[in-house]
Structures are given as structure tokens and as C-alpha cells.
Amino acid sequence: MNGSEPPRPGRFRGARTLRPVRGARAALAGVLAALALAATACTAPALTAEAYRHDARQSAVDLLAVVRTGVLVAELAEDEKAFQPYLDVSVGNAEGAARSIADTFGVLQPPTPRCDGLRERMTGLTSAATSGLSDLRIAIRRGDRAGREKAAESLRETASGLTEVRKDLR
Structure with missing residues (x-):
């Protein structure tokens, strides 16, 4: 091939040693399966009630x-002891x-029905925490003093x- 001829099927121009990939579908399927396994293996399951309680305590x-930290940020904002970008x-x-x-905690499955109450309790608290911090962020960005105070109270x-x-859980 001297460069003026069209490339032959299965070869790239200038790449004389490349050959068509055989079994590309099988290789792609293998890679996708490995990625799926890796994505689901990020959090180890809590196999016992004691392990679940430990995970719940650590999350708490x-x-x-x-x-x-959110409460402290609200107090700094109230006392005007920090700049807006820092607070934000x-x-x-x-x-x-x-x-x-x-x-991370939400994907843990309670290993026994006795752990369901702990899961509900922690889920409520994690939801309240994220909601309170979101409300605080919005109030700080808007300069909304009443909203900031309400969010701080919720966080407390x-x-x-x-x-x-x-x-x-000690």
C-alpha cells in the first residue's frame, strides 16, 4: 500500500500490522459485565445485625x-464573622x-427485620440533614436571614x- 490506494477492509490507512478484531462483541460484553460488577461492589453488605448497627453508628x-459544620456556618453568617464565599x-x-x-448508608440492606426500625430512624435523620443543609445553602446564597435561622434550628x-x-448504639 503506497498511500494512494484505498485501504483494504479491516485495515486502517498507515497501520500495516492491525487486523480485524475477532470476538469484539464477546470482549465488549465481558468489559460491561466487569464494570457492572465493580459498580455494585462499592459498599460491602452488612451481613449481621451487629455489623449493621456498627455501620449505622459510624454514619451517625x-x-x-x-x-x-452546618450549624457553625449558620452562626458565622449570623455574627458576620466570615465572608460570603467561605460560607457558600x-x-x-x-x-x-x-x-x-x-x-452510602441508604444502600445497606438491613440483615434482619429487627434492624428495620434503625434503618427508618437513620433514613429520617439523613434526609433531615441533607434537607437542612440544602435549605441553609439556599438561605445563605439569597442572604435570607429568617431562612438561615430556620435551617440552623432544623440542623440543631x-x-x-x-x-x-x-x-x-454504643
Whole structure:
């Protein structure tokens, strides 16, 4: 092939050693199957009630830290002790962390029916945390003092609930 001839089927211009790929469909199916397995293997299942309680407690501890960050951001905004960009980024990061914690715990299946109550309790608290942080973010960006105070109060209540869960699961 000197460059002026059209390429032969199954070959690319200038690539003299390439040959048609055989079994491309099988290879693609294998890659897709591997990706599907990898995507579903991100969170290990809680196989026992004790493991589930441990995961719930750790989620409560992590979420409590994020919620308290939100309360602190609201207090800094109220006292005008931080610049707007700092408040905005801080509450946005806290909201993202809360969503991540909620998603991670939310995919855990309770191993026994006795754990269903704990799941409902934690799901309510994770929802309250993400909602409260979202409300705080919106209020801070709008400069809405009343909305900020309402969100902060909601976050304080959520923090109280998370503290109770943490104590109950010792």
C-alpha cells in the first residue's frame, strides 16, 4: 500500500500490522459485565445485625460532624464573622458530604427485620440533614436571614437526634 490506494477492509490507512478484531462483541460484553460488577461492589453488605448497627453508628457520627459544620456556618453568617464565599463553599461541601453519607448508608440492606426500625430512624435523620443543609445553602446564597435561622434550628434538632442514635448504639 503506497498511500494512494484505498485501504483494504479491516485495515486502517498507515497501520500495516492491525487486523480485524475477532470476538469484539464477546470482549465488549465481558468489559460491561466487569464494570457492572465493580459498580455494585462499592459498599460491602452488612451481613449481621451487629455489623449493621456498627455501620449505622459510624454514619451517625460522620453525619453529626457534617451537621454541626452546618450549624457553625449558620452562626458565622449570623455574627458576620466570615465572608460570603467561605460560607457558600463550606455549606456546599457539608451538603455534599451529607449526601454521600446518606447514599452510602441508604444502600445497606438491613440483615434482619429487627434492624428495620434503625434503618427508618437513620433514613429520617439523613434526609433531615441533607434537607437542612440544602435549605441553609439556599438561605445563605439569597442572604435570607429568617431562612438561615430556620435551617440552623432544623440542623440543631437533627444533631440532637444523631447524638441520641450514637449513644443508643454504643
